[in-house]
Amino acid sequence: MNIYRGCTHGCIYCDSRSEVYGMIYNFEDIEIKTNAVEMLDRTLLKKRKKCMITTGGMTDPYIPLEKELENTRRCLEVIEKHGYGVCVLTKSDLILRDIDILKRIHQSSKCVVQMTLTTYDEDLCGILEPNVCTTKRRFEVLMKMCEAGIPTVVWLTPILPYINDSEKNITGILRYCKQARVTGLLTFGIGMTLRYGNREYYYKKLDEYFPNLKKQYMRKYGSSYGIKSPNSLSLTKHIRSFCADNNILHGEKAIFDYCSHFPEENQQRSLFGDD
Numbered sequence: 001m002n003i004y005r006g007c008t009h010g011c012i013y014c015d016s017r018s019e020v021y022g023m024i025y026n027f028e029d030i031e032i033k034t035n036a037v038e039m040l041d042r043t044l045l046k047k048r049k050k051c052m053i054t055t056g057g058m059t060d061p062y063i064p065l066e067k068e069l070e071n072t073r074r075c076l077e078v079i080e081k082h083g084y085g086v087c088v089l090t091k092s093d094l095i096l097r098d099i100d101i102l103k104r105i106h107q108s109s110k111c112v113v114q115m116t117l118t119t120y121d122e123d124l125c126g127i128l129e130p131n132v133c134t135t136k137r138r139f140e141v142l143m144k145m146c147e148a149g150i151p152t153v154v155w156l157t158p159i160l161p162y163i164n165d166s167e168k169n170i171t172g173i174l175r176y177c178k179q180a181r182v183t184g185l186l187t188f189g190i191g192m193t194l195r196y197g198n199r200e201y202y203y204k205k206l207d208e209y210f211p212n213l214k215k216q217y218m219r220k221y222g223s224s225y226g227i228k229s230p231n232s233l234s235l236t237k238h239i240r241s242f243c244a245d246n247n248i249l250h251g252e253k254a255i256f257d258y259c260s261h262f263p264e265e266n267q268q269r270s271l272f273g274d275d
Helices: 036-046 064-069 071-082 093-108 122-128 135-147 167-179 198-209 213-221 232-245 252-260 264-272
Strands: 052-054 085-090 111-116 152-155 184-186 191-193 226-228
Touching: 036 071, 052 252, 064 071, 064 093, 071 085, 071 093, 085 093, 093 111, 093 135, 111 135, 111 252, 122 135, 135 152, 135 167, 152 167, 152 252, 167 232, 184 252, 198 213, 213 226
Parallel strands: 052 085, 085 111, 111 152, 152 184
Antiparallel strands: 191 226
């Protein structure tokens, strides 16, 4: 579910700016789906089989406007009411406001919190993701979720060539993952996406913060959609080894299977009642 359209986090690499998604207006002008909560309630009321409900990747469900409107919280209340599971993806510490509902959902069915971490260096994080809490604060959110017994998945993506694709950066984030006892780690090939809409915005920011790097991108990647870091092979090996050593799920299939799986025992309780 995407209950908002557009975003104000200001991440310089955001793929959701791409025109393929219909983003032909100011991306920071948020559209509010005013009937989203009611639509979710009606839809879940009609369904017979319980499942996991995920927040979409197009817009963070905890953009600053959510603090005022509380539409994400109201959707979580609907999910809890109908006995479904939820998988939330965010960069924001505002999710801590709703940890009470998330805990109850996990106790009765299943809840997974997914948190994006891209940059261990706090100053660099402020450039790449300027209008959202820093990586260190997101790590603190992961720790709070761990203390609450809520499983977490880290999206270590995107990795920007020549910017945050160093072993030092990756190792710092992996240390956070180990401390927070994350369940899974996603990397999507150690790279990023660039296509019409987000490429122009990204290159503008490269000119602003990393002079001459745009020329290097254009020379190496041209108009490619998916681009990989020159360090992708070594970093992938490093991450895979870390995940194996720490019993952390790794890889898109393993993570998506885990996040989409609704516990069968909860399915049976919903069918036959709690005795």
